[in-house]
Amino acid sequence: MSEDFQAPDPQQLAAFFALMEAVSLLQHRVEQHLRTDGKISYVQFQVLTRLASADGQLTMTQLADGVVYSRSGLTYQAGLLEDAGLITRSPSPDDERSITVTITDKGRALVNRVLPGHVEVLRRQLFDSLSDDDLHRLGDIMAMVRDHMRAQPPRSAAPRKRRATP
Amino acid sequence: MSEDFQAPDPQQLAAFFALMEAVSLLQHRVEQHLRTDGKISYVQFQVLTRLASADGQLTMTQLADGVVYSRSGLTYQAGLLEDAGLITRSPSPDDERSITVTITDKGRALVNRVLPGHVEVLRRQLFDSLSDDDLHRLGDIMAMVRDHMRAQPPRSAAPRKRRATP
DNA sequence: GCCACATTATTCGAATTCGAAGCATGTAAG
């Protein structure tokens, strides 16, 4: 396991592993609560809350980007949410290609019904284990990481826009 | 959105959102690299590295717990890894029910081949955006969260075998 | 105006995931 390449600092790796494992556990708990309490998945909850905090409507692309999801996956979920009467989809006025997704009253009601329990889960699983200072610090750190990654395009999937001998 | 329940501190929520979003992005990047470079998923990579650092072999349950995965999901992945010749499965000597999973030389070779690139991705996506101090702090914080959640059983799914109306 | 290319969303098929049910083995109580 120890070879000639630039060996990583064990401390760095430990941080990475702890980060991934903790978030994995947290996701499971959150998912479980939302499923039993509101009969929705975390993705669906994310879509609804994003719509709610965005004054009611967003396009599919805006949603997919925010939720860090594939377009096709979002199409599927939007279909389910629409069938359930929690959102509506309508063609966008400005751009004929876009779809405007709007949260319904029923959707808002569901969010409001589930939110307290959701927050309670977060409190018990995450917030309670940290001091205010640590929590504050965690927020700052992860915001930096998030911004850093948003700014940095993936290595190989970089769009081949670079001049191909024009 | 603002009602009568114990409203969460916006700062707390911001930390949670940043945490989830950043990890989501990170997972995508890592997954993408492993797929293109080694033709394996992150789960499979996790299984292999866990085996490698555990002196070669573990039981299915130990693996599933460590990887935060469903048993059935692990069975599926183990099947793929075995077909690919990266691990072997054999009945455990002590416990006739258990399966001992062992990493093969080919499995170790794959890990060693992919590891440098993997670490490079982590460096570029995660480590580079943080000071040593922040990284250290992040590790400590997430370790605390992880331990806290491991210690705390999920709220509703806790008791499994409650007798059904005797 | 017209042509090439970018952008938006969906459909499709394949792969992965989970939970419940099933099977076999281990263990404790009587």
Place this chain on the structure above:
DNA sequence: CTTACATGCTTCGAATTCGAATAATGTGGC
């Protein structure tokens, strides 16, 4: 020993996920 339950893993079906291909609309250069 025998019954009752616990544990370890797999099988099965349903749901979810992604990426590639597709269709439709927008935009820029000429």
